[in-house]
Amino acid sequence: MPCTAASPQLLRHRYPATPDGVRSALVDGMRKLVPLSLSPEDLAAIELVLAELLNNVAEHAYGGSGRGELDLSLTAEPDALAVMVTDEGAAMPGGPAGPAPAPPNPASLPEGGFGWMLIRAHARDIVYRRSPGRNRLCLRILTGRD
Amino acid sequence: MQIDSHMSGDVQIVTVTEDRLDAAVAIQFKDRMRALSAQGAERIVLDMAEVRFLDSSGLGAVISAMKQMGHGRRLELAGLTPAVAKVFSLTRMDTVFTIHPDTAAATACARRAG
Numbered sequence: 001m002p003c004t005a006a007s008p009q010l011l012r013h014r015y016p017a018t019p020d021g022v023r024s025a026l027v028d029g030m031r032k033l034v035p036l037s038l039s040p041e042d043l044a045a046i047e048l049v050l051a052e053l054l055n056n057v058a059e060h061a062y063g064g065s066g067r068g069e070l071d072l073s074l075t076a077e078p079d080a081l082a083v084m085v086t087d088e089g090a091a092m093p094g095g096p097a098g099p100a101p102a103p104p105n106p107a108s109l110p111e112g113g114f115g116w117m118l119i120r121a122h123a124r125d126i127v128y129r130r131s132p133g134r135n136r137l138c139l140r141i142l143t144g145r146d
Numbered sequence: 147m148q149i150d151s152h153m154s155g156d157v158q159i160v161t162v163t164e165d166r167l168d169a170a171v172a173i174q175f176k177d178r179m180r181a182l183s184a185q186g187a188e189r190i191v192l193d194m195a196e197v198r199f200l201d202s203s204g205l206g207a208v209i210s211a212m213k214q215m216g217h218g219r220r221l222e223l224a225g226l227t228p229a230v231a232k233v234f235s236l237t238r239m240d241t242v243f244t245i246h247p248d249t250a251a252a253t254a255c256a257r258r259a260g
Contacts, residue, residue, distance in 0.1 A: 019170035044229035051201040055169045106238045111210050114202035114237050121236045 007082070012073040015054075017062045017087060022054040025072050036076055042143045045122040046081055049141055052115040053085050061089025061135055080124075080140040091130045092137075147174035151182050154253045158187035161249075167197050167204035175204070179211035188219050191252040195225030200233050209239065220244070224252045 010032040015021040029050055033043065054070060062068040068089055075082040103117050104110035120126070123139040130136075148163040160182055167175060183190060192208065194200075200208075212221040224246040226234065234240040246252035 019168075023166075023168070023170055040228070044232065047199060048201060048229070048233065051168060051199075055201065055203060059169070104237070106242045109209050109213055109242065111206040111213075112202070114205055118202055118233065118236060 007075050007077045010074045010076055012071070014069050014071045016066075017054075017058040017068040017070045017089070018066050019055075019058065021070075022051065022058055025054055025070070026050055029072065029074055032074060033081070036143075038143055042141075046141050046143075049119050049122050049139070050083065052119050053083070053137065053139075056092075056115055057085060057087045057089060057135075060092070061087050063090065077140070079144055080142050082138070082140050083123075084136065084138045086134060086136045088134055092128060092135060147171045147178060149175070149178045149182070151185075153187070154249070156187070156189065157253055158182070158185065158190045159193055159249050159253075160190055161193040161195075162197050165196060165198040166200075167194070167207065168199060168201045169203035172203040172207040175207045176210050176214075179207075180214050183211070183215055183219075183221075189222065190215065190220070191222050191224050191246065191249055193224050193249050194230055195227065195248065197230055198227055200230045202233075202237075205233055205237060205239065209242075212243070222246060222252060224249045 011029055013025070013028060015025040026047060030043065030047055033046065038046070050072070054072065057070045058064065068087065070085060070087040073084045104113040123141050126137070126139045128135070128137050150161045150163055152159055160179070164171065192211070215221050222244040225248045226245060231240070234243070234245070246255065
């Protein structure tokens with residue numbers, strides 16, 4: 001399971017749940033992946049999924065308030081990167097375990113609703129758990145399949 | 147947020163000279179694009195060759211910029227890097243935008259059409 005991996009942990013750190021905090025988390029995370037020598041496609045998928053996850057926390061769990069923190073951990077598995085994000089913000093309505101919403105219709109020129117679509121395109125084993133005052137989201141991004 | 151703009155014939159070329167178009171700059175991008183499109187060019191080509199990373203907020207901002215253009219005016223894209231092109235294809239927004247390999251192709255296309 002992504003949340004109980006015994007594999008080497010690459011990163012575990014807390015960041016402010018702000019756009020700049022998210023950028024810092026992405027810079028740190030991507031730097032920690034360098035020794036894994038992943039393909040450009042894998043790295044692009046990972047950076048995108050992490051950005052969407054962390055921006056969701058900043059914009060939805062904390063409502064874009066600029067307050068609050070998130071905790072990002074990355075663990076290298078033989079054929080995947082396991083990701084865990086926790087925060088102390090509001091619960092995710094519905095949660096990713098529910099049915100996937102219909103993807104936005106391109107012809108209607110939607111300006112949002114793409115985040116989970118992009119996460120789902122690249123991630124597996126998505127598990128969300130709400131405990132009192134805390135969100136925890138775990139997933140895996142498969143690597144080395146190109 | 148660094149954005150440059152110049153005219154190439156009738157076409158306004160707007161170049162994003164940042165390597166990330168993401169949640170941290172999405173609002174600034176929309177504001178800059180609103181000001182630039184107010185200059186009135188009928189056709190704007192957004193050169194994204196320097197943008198290495200686009201997230202859903204950045205994508206939303208590009209779509210918003212197209213909607214700001216209004217009737218009879220067009221926002222087209224050029225120079226999508228692989229990771230950026232992937233976001234457009236996964237969301238199927240590549241079916242909505244005219245996408246050129248680079249700005250030279252975009253302006254050549256204008257000359258042919260004219």
